[in-house]
Amino acid sequence: xxxxxxxxxxxxxxxxxxxxxxxxxxxxxxxxxxxxxxxxxxxxxxxxxxxxxxxxxxxxxxxxxxxxxxxxxxxxxxxxxxxxxxxxxxxxxxxxxxxxxxxxxxxxxxxxxxxxxxxxxxxxxxxxxxxxxxxxxxxxxxxxxxxxxxxxxxxxxxxxxxxxxxxxxxxxxxxxxxxxxxxxxxxxxxxxxxxxxxxxxxxxxxxxxxxxxxxxxxxxxxx
Amino acid sequence: xxxxxxxxxxxxxxxxxxxxxxxxxxxxxxxxxxxxxxxxxxxxxxxxxxxxxxxxxxxxxxxxxxxxxxxxxxxxxxxxxxxxxxxxxxxxxxxxxxxxxxxxxxxxxxxxxxxxxxxxxxxxxxxxxxxxxxxxxxxxxxxxxxxxxxxxxxxxxxxxxxxxxxxxxxxxxxxxxxxxxxxxxxxxxxxxxxxxxxxxxxxxxxxxxxxxxxxxxxxxxxxxxx
Numbered sequence: 001x002x003x004x005x006x007x008x009x010x011x012x013x014x015x016x017x018x019x020x021x022x023x024x025x026x027x028x029x030x031x032x033x034x035x036x037x038x039x040x041x042x043x044x045x046x047x048x049x050x051x052x053x054x055x056x057x058x059x060x061x062x063x064x065x066x067x068x069x070x071x072x073x074x075x076x077x078x079x080x081x082x083x084x085x086x087x088x089x090x091x092x093x094x095x096x097x098x099x100x101x102x103x104x105x106x107x108x109x110x111x112x113x114x115x116x117x118x119x120x121x122x123x124x125x126x127x128x129x130x131x132x133x134x135x136x137x138x139x140x141x142x143x144x145x146x147x148x149x150x151x152x153x154x155x156x157x158x159x160x161x162x163x164x165x166x167x168x169x170x171x172x173x174x175x176x177x178x179x180x181x182x183x184x185x186x187x188x189x190x191x192x193x194x195x196x197x198x199x200x201x202x203x204x205x206x207x208x209x210x211x212x213x214x215x216x217x218x219x220x221x222x223x
Numbered sequence: 224x225x226x227x228x229x230x231x232x233x234x235x236x237x238x239x240x241x242x243x244x245x246x247x248x249x250x251x252x253x254x255x256x257x258x259x260x261x262x263x264x265x266x267x268x269x270x271x272x273x274x275x276x277x278x279x280x281x282x283x284x285x286x287x288x289x290x291x292x293x294x295x296x297x298x299x300x301x302x303x304x305x306x307x308x309x310x311x312x313x314x315x316x317x318x319x320x321x322x323x324x325x326x327x328x329x330x331x332x333x334x335x336x337x338x339x340x341x342x343x344x345x346x347x348x349x350x351x352x353x354x355x356x357x358x359x360x361x362x363x364x365x366x367x368x369x370x371x372x373x374x375x376x377x378x379x380x381x382x383x384x385x386x387x388x389x390x391x392x393x394x395x396x397x398x399x400x401x402x403x404x405x406x407x408x409x410x411x412x413x414x415x416x417x418x419x420x421x422x423x424x425x426x427x428x429x430x431x432x433x434x435x436x437x438x439x440x441x442x443x444x445x446x447x448x449x
Binding site for chain 1: 299304310324369370
């Protein structure tokens, strides 16, 4: 594999890591909220959070393009207010990866929060704990194993993200080219020899990620 | 204990809990069969559930009043609660569990320091252990100690000895007497074991199908039910 291909690998990993870190706070908060009973609009929020999982990735990319393009409501505002351009930049790759992997994190974290015995949270309250303290000292630590598993899934999903990224970020060498996009482009151009090593590296990274995730979550559960 | 439950009503499906009573004795036992509403009653007092109607007053402080929308959150009620499953925090050590509920006021009150409560509940050698590695009796004592360290005005115990053998029960009854005499915390003690009530309680209230159907000294109530 040449230096250019390694750069693509490094860029993809950085993007996947950044998008995973960025969705963690919102993903955990959403998952926690979805496990709380008795509030209106819960089904709506859950459906919206899960949409990217079921929509065609290209359609998600198109929605992001409409929202974050220079003429889109969010894109225009970001450019006007902060001078930030989104589409066809590395930020668009992060955005696409974040949106596409968000439901996986939420789903895993939601299951993890649901497994926390509500009695423990109740008793923590009788011991004088505020809602914040209950969350950070009881709910979150006990759900951590599932959250780690969700983050690993999200990272792995971001590594392989293709459809939405292609639409909203394009395939610009040295700027927005990820492993998936590079494999696709190489195949399109008939450079199969260049695609195979990228595929092998991609499999290796995903395997290591999921493997490490398993070990981390086992250690957490053994505590 | 000065606890008043004024026309409390809670409806869950076809079950209805309706209670109008005052509790004044240091240790009051709530006696009744499964499904009588004993745990629901404790949950209402602790603030973990809200009654549909009525008021709950502890030491002249209104904890809940449906008429004026008053509902003091559990964390401000200062009511210790040891549920049937103990609800020890599995990710924390014994010390971590004890510290969790330790209120600042405890430090001022010598009786409620961690060391003293741990010694009283005979768990000092267990402080660094993980709670999941303790025996049933040890877990029970940790749960009592944790609730005590929150300096409660009232301690609710929900069938705390249901899973223990006779030897451990006898040992725990001694500790519960110690809680009463040394820490001066009134207890509301839920059980369906008549022997526990005889040895522990000053008064027994009989709960059946969500209603108090009798109350009096353990001897009178339990002999009557024989």
